Amino acid sequence: MAEFFYSLLNHAFLQNAIIAGILASIVCGITGTFVIIKRITFISGGIAHTVLGGIGIAYYLGIEPLIGAFVFAILAAVIIGLIKLKGAQHEDTVIGALWAVGMALGLIFMYLTPGYKSDLMTYLFGNILLVTRSDLWVLLILNLVIIGSIFVFYRQFIAIAFDEKYARISGLKVNLLYIFLLILIALTIVVLIQIVGIILVIALLTLPAAIAFLFSRSPATMMLIAAVLGIIFTGSGIVLSYSANLPTGATIIILSGMAYFISLFLKRKKRKC
Numbered sequence: 001m002a003e004f005f006y007s008l009l010n011h012a013f014l015q016n017a018i019i020a021g022i023l024a025s026i027v028c029g030i031t032g033t034f035v036i037i038k039r040i041t042f043i044s045g046g047i048a049h050t051v052l053g054g055i056g057i058a059y060y061l062g063i064e065p066l067i068g069a070f071v072f073a074i075l076a077a078v079i080i081g082l083i084k085l086k087g088a089q090h091e092d093t094v095i096g097a098l099w100a101v102g103m104a105l106g107l108i109f110m111y112l113t114p115g116y117k118s119d120l121m122t123y124l125f126g127n128i129l130l131v132t133r134s135d136l137w138v139l140l141i142l143n144l145v146i147i148g149s150i151f152v153f154y155r156q157f158i159a160i161a162f163d164e165k166y167a168r169i170s171g172l173k174v175n176l177l178y179i180f181l182l183i184l185i186a187l188t189i190v191v192l193i194q195i196v197g198i199i200l201v202i203a204l205l206t207l208p209a210a211i212a213f214l215f216s217r218s219p220a221t222m223m224l225i226a227a228v229l230g231i232i233f234t235g236s237g238i239v240l241s242y243s244a245n246l247p248t249g250a251t252i253i254i255l256s257g258m259a260y261f262i263s264l265f266l267k268r269k270k271r272k273c
Contacts, residue, residue, distance in 0.1 A: 003243070004239050013129055013131075014238070017129050019131075019136055020136060021128065021231065021234030021252075024139065024192055024195070025229075025230025025231040026143055026227045026231075027139070027146050027147075027188055028192070028205050028227075028230055029209065029223050029224070029229075029230050030150055030223050031188045031205065032204070032206060033212070033219055033226055034157060034185070035185065035206060037219065038181075040185075043095060043182070044189065045202055046076065046080060046098050047073055047076045047077055047080070047182075047185065047189055049198065050072055050098045050099060050101075050103075051069045051072050051073050051076070051193060052105070052106030052107075053102035053105035053109075054069045054070070054071050054106075055072075056068075056105055057105065057109050059110060060112055060113045065194070066190065069190045070187075073189060073190045074183060076098050076102070077185070078182075078183075080182065081175075085174075085178060122197070124197055125199055125200070126193070126198075128195065128238070128248050128249060135194070138191055138195075139191065139192075142191045145184075149180075153177065156172055156177050157181055160172065160177050164178075188201075196249060197249055199253065200249040204233075204234075204252075204256075207257060208225075208227070208229035208256065211225075211226070211259060211260050212224075212225035212229060214263055214264070215263075215267075233252055236252075237252030237253075237255050
């Protein structure tokens with residue numbers, strides 16, 4: 001432990017990783033709250049994996065991968081949102097199709113790209129220890145956008161998350177708000193995929209918020225608890241992985257998963273008492 005803190009004071013990459021963990025936890029705590037309340041975890045996973053198609057095509061065309069990822073994420077969010085709202089097809093079927101096709105497109109276009117090509121595994125698992133200062137600025141801007149949007153539309157988002165029918169009766173533009181919420185989640189996923197990878201993004205979006213849901217009485221409290229838990233999980237994961245020479249992302253996910261199952265057990269035990 002002492003060795004880690006000594007290294008933290010002397011190595012910029014560890015400082016960047018800790019700051020990235022804090023910023024990622026805040027934004028995931030906020031958006032993850034709506035993911036859990038609205039029960040759209042599978043939608044978030046579908047958007048995250050569909051993004052790989054955009055990344056692969058961007059590499060093939062020689063453009064910035066973030067652009068391809070953003071375009072595919074927005075398309076996936078709009079398509080999934082419209083289909084869910086219209087009820088034209090089972091949404092899980094559409095999400096599964098987009099998930100599979102997105103990953104397949106990413107793999108094919110990565111393979112077709114001449115010269116050096118990035119591995120899709122990089123985007124699946126990422127490496128928070130490789131975060132740069134420019135990545136931190138992007139994360140900070142993402143936080144400002146998400147926090148600002150939630151601050152402005154907080155009541156509307158809460159209304160459609162808890163009771164969509166009542167929200168419609170109240171005159172809210174439910175379809176537009178729901179699509180906008182999915183786009184905010186997609187934006188969070190796109191930015192974080194570049195930094196920490198898909199698997200860790202999904203974990204940070206769902207597990208801290210799911211734990212917070214068990215012990216919160218209001219969405220605002222849930223957001224706060226989820227953000228704090230995310231910071232604890234990422235910080236602990238970075239320390240443990242550095243000390244034990246383990247993969248950082250996987251360590252954070254395992255700690256988060258263990259905490260979630262322990263929380264479920266404690267909540268169930270409390271109910272029995």
